[in-house]
Amino acid sequence: MKFTVIATSLDPESRSAWMCALAARQLTAQGHEVTFLDLRRDPLPPFDNVQGPGGCYEHPNAGLYHRAVQEADGVLLGVPVYNWGLGSGARALVELTGSSDELRGLHGAWFDQPVTFLVSGGLDHGYLSHGAFAFGLMVDFRCVVNPHFVYATSAHWDAPEVPGEWLAGRLERTVNRATDLSARLKGRDYRSVWEI
Numbered sequence: 001m002k003f004t005v006i007a008t009s010l011d012p013e014s015r016s017a018w019m020c021a022l023a024a025r026q027l028t029a030q031g032h033e034v035t036f037l038d039l040r041r042d043p044l045p046p047f048d049n050v051q052g053p054g055g056c057y058e059h060p061n062a063g064l065y066h067r068a069v070q071e072a073d074g075v076l077l078g079v080p081v082y083n084w085g086l087g088s089g090a091r092a093l094v095e096l097t098g099s100s101d102e103l104r105g106l107h108g109a110w111f112d113q114p115v116t117f118l119v120s121g122g123l124d125h126g127y128l129s130h131g132a133f134a135f136g137l138m139v140d141f142r143c144v145v146n147p148h149f150v151y152a153t154s155a156h157w158d159a160p161e162v163p164g165e166w167l168a169g170r171l172e173r174t175v176n177r178a179t180d181l182s183a184r185l186k187g188r189d190y191r192s193v194w195e196i
Helices: 015-029 062-070 088-098 131-141 165-185
Strands: 002-007 033-038 074-082 114-120 150-152 157-159
Touching (some): 015 033, 015 074, 015 150, 015 165, 033 062, 062 088, 088 131
Parallel strands (some): 002 033, 074 114, 114 150
């Protein structure tokens, strides 16, 4: 299957990006095709919804992210938590790739996608900070949000890019649940559209 893994943090030492790299390696080792995008390396512009010269859709990476999401059998999102919500990178990503650009024939890329969250937070009790964002994906785009997700703090890492035993196991199980979910949903004969 085809999976897209997107690291949305802009932090140079992003722990959610570390999880994305580990997930991408696991998916590749299982024989899946993986597109791994990182907003630090492949930036996106602020979303302005301008359809024409100078607008956000003209950015060279807009199409890259749109295709990567739309053509995947499943998407894994690495997201940081700030102030009980997700970082701005995740919102900018969905605003740009979820909207429609009539001039280029683009349609929201997220419709019906299975989505798995890899969440990095500062405190244990921020465990559900991605909930409102996930609910938005379900309601707006009919995404199927994987109930298995990772929430990890700095305490769950033994060293930079080296997960502790609990985190390594949780991440492996979560990626396996993501592939299982995508396999079960692959080949559906419908495609959702804007309804409201």
